[in-house]
Amino acid sequence: MNQKLKSYTAQTYIAYALIAPAAIYIILIVAWPLLETIRLSFTNSSLAGEDYVGFENYQKMFSSKKFNGIVTRTFVWMFFSVSLKLIIGLIGAVLLNANLKGRSIFRVLVMPPWVVPIAIGMLGWLWLYNGYFGIIAGVGMRTGILDGPFGFLAYKQSAFISTIIADVWVGTPMVTVFFLAAMQGVPRDLYEAAYCDGASRWDRFFKITLPQITPVIITMSLLSAIWTFNSFEIIWILTEGGPRGSTTTLIIDTYKQALGNYKFGRGAARAVVVMILLMLFAGFYLALLARINKKISHE
């Protein structure tokens, strides 16, 4: 008994020692900055120095109409982007799962937007959205939908929609791949049984596939919501949050305040709001994951 106990603690020491480097690294580069951000949010820190100002940053922030607009806009942007990703991803996965010719090639071809550096992909989109010479404006003009050059990123509403479309382009492949993996994990005999019972293609999808992959759909919608919420590069490269703030989301606003104006205190207050929202998402996600795991281990 004593021997066993001793080896158990020795093992624990080894285990911790092996994890220590990674853990210390994460604490220094992730955990400490998080805490420091919270501290800074109560100061008027800038390049010049810092003083404690209490809740001033928060009061100013929450009483500003502009900030409240930014929060609303962030959620609207997120809602449209995530819904489109899920819908297109689900349709895409169904098509890729079907017994079509050349599907293995298509399975590879859906993935490039996911692996390519987002920033470079966005340079391509800048060209597509170009009002005079871009292909989208060009097709619009040729078909008569547009009666002249149209800068998609130059007007409030079109810029808002254009950034969503670019974000969907980046985010959909991953959603599709995960849905597809989940569909392939659905036991074959379920379909065979349904087939024998004379279930239609439609029935099979709604009564077997969909319920079977629901856990993945739910986790993916949360994950994708988190990533969309964090999306920075897409908006930054396409519009830098403009025109006139119409594509400024929380992340963009945080960045502009902190590193555009070097108002670290105000930026930090925004970062804290972002953090709290992210923690809510993350908590929700982890709780869900734990529940799903428990359910599976019970079965």
Place this chain on the structure above:
Amino acid sequence: MIFILLPFVEMFYASLRPLDHLFRSPYQFYSDDLSFWAYREMWNTVPMLPRYIFNSFFLASVTSIITLLFVIPAAYSYARFKFPFKNSSLYILLAINMFSGAVLLIPLYKVLRTFGLLNTYQAMIVPGVAFLIPTAIWLLKSYFEKIPIDLEEAAFVDGASRVQILRHIIAPLSTPGLVVVGIYAFIGSYAQQFLFAITFNQKKEYMPIPSGLYEFIGYTTVKWNEMMAASLVGIAPVLIIFLFLQKYIVAGLTSGAVKN
């Protein structure tokens, strides 16, 4: 499908066309003198392009090697040992994945500034590694778990030391896993070279491809054909790596989320 591929096709097409064909409004669908001219000319327009390419590769390689050094022992420990806080710390790792670097920029910026590390390679590598560690640990852990523990125990009974076990059993068996995780880290760090690069580095000598090219967008006349050509050159390496290894990478990444 069209939605996903059109941007790439158009990028490639635009890169082949002469500039005065591109600058016609409304859009011309047809050019008769397609050429790879832009691919030659871009080296003059973007004089630092070779340097950007080198920087991108250098940053991605160093970042992924450092990530592996931190991740290998940690993942092994998670796969083999039982210890207090094991599961909760694994979930914390998952949660870290959900934080965007943007939230941490302010303190990191201040620290790097105090230590005079702004505008260096380190400024881009250090935060990059931190965001690759969590997923890399999860991935590698699942590879280590697949190596039967009996093998190790048998060797142990035969009198092999821990180091010997590591060298002769674990290392060879986990090579495929290490390769996949290394590639994941490489692609991941290649892809994330924008936020940290534009924030912590203003020096052209150290810019990776994305931030280097982004600079040129600000100019009044953008030579779009060359810009697209240069972008495609920047995309090519990851795309090629990915096409060859997509099977393994996708299987590795999805297995965690789906089978869980």
